[in-house]
Amino acid sequence: MTNIHDVTVLHLTTGNIKTMDYDRAHKLIAFGEWIETVPEDAERAKEWRAALRERVTAEAKLQNIDMKPFDAYAAWCEAAGLPVLPASEGQIVLYLLQLHRDGMPQHEVRYLQRYITVVHDFAKHPPRHMLKTVWNAFMRALVYAKAALRDDVQLLDMPQAVPGKAIDMFPDGKVPLRWNDVAA
Numbered sequence: 001m002t003n004i005h006d007v008t009v010l011h012l013t014t015g016n017i018k019t020m021d022y023d024r025a026h027k028l029i030a031f032g033e034w035i036e037t038v039p040e041d042a043e044r045a046k047e048w049r050a051a052l053r054e055r056v057t058a059e060a061k062l063q064n065i066d067m068k069p070f071d072a073y074a075a076w077c078e079a080a081g082l083p084v085l086p087a088s089e090g091q092i093v094l095y096l097l098q099l100h101r102d103g104m105p106q107h108e109v110r111y112l113q114r115y116i117t118v119v120h121d122f123a124k125h126p127p128r129h130m131l132k133t134v135w136n137a138f139m140r141a142l143v144y145a146k147a148a149l150r151d152d153v154q155l156l157d158m159p160q161a162v163p164g165k166a167i168d169m170f171p172d173g174k175v176p177l178r179w180n181d182v183a184a
Contacts, residue, residue, distance in 0.1 A: 008048075010037035035125060038086070052085050052123055059122040069115035086125035092116060093137045094173030100142075101163035110135065137175040141166040144175070144182050 007025035010017050011034055019039065020028075028034040039045045053074075060067055073095055074084045082091050095116075096109050104112075117130040145166035146158065169182070176182055 008037050008039040008044075009034045037125065038083075049083055049085060052125075056085060056119060056122045060119050063122075065118060066115055067119070069112040070119040073112075073116045085120065085123050087116075087120050087130075088173075089130055089134055089137060090170075090173030090175075092120075092130065092134050092173070093141060093175060094167070094170070096134070096138050097141060097163055097167050097170075097173070101167060109138070113138070137173075140177070141170050141175045144179060145169055147179065148182075 006019050007022050008017060008019045009025050009028060013033060017037060017040075025034070025036070029036060036048075039048050057067065060070070073092070076095055076098075077084045077087075077091065080091075092113070096113055099112065100106065100109050113134055114131060117134055120130060142162055145162045145168075148169065149158065149161055149165050
């Protein structure tokens, strides 16, 4: 059984997850190869996520970051039953695709994506530096959806049809790097 001072840590290179006492964990974290991560126990995981969100929110406010886009994303995550922090690339892409499908212009989606990923980077939890990778995955999803629709949809209807098709093709938000992996 774990006590209150135990910490769950993730090795950044190997992906190993261990629960250990607070002092030992923070010595490993100080060397930079380990990072605190979500505990396996559901109750502790909920508390850990809440504390992480408080730390991230405090850091974002200290840096004068607009929290409205992140708060809207957090509300969507809670409604979908997904963890707000740490986020996965796929869930942010899915959120952005749904916004685009609902009529938000692409430049506004990009604006929101920047704020969401910057706030996530304050968590210092992998995946880090998602600004570029999330946007690239979002754009790949649109390109792949457009390619899948090119024979079925008239050119004038394409902008409205593409985001919905992208969500149908990638319901988990995980977009492969190559078209060959989509078509397979």
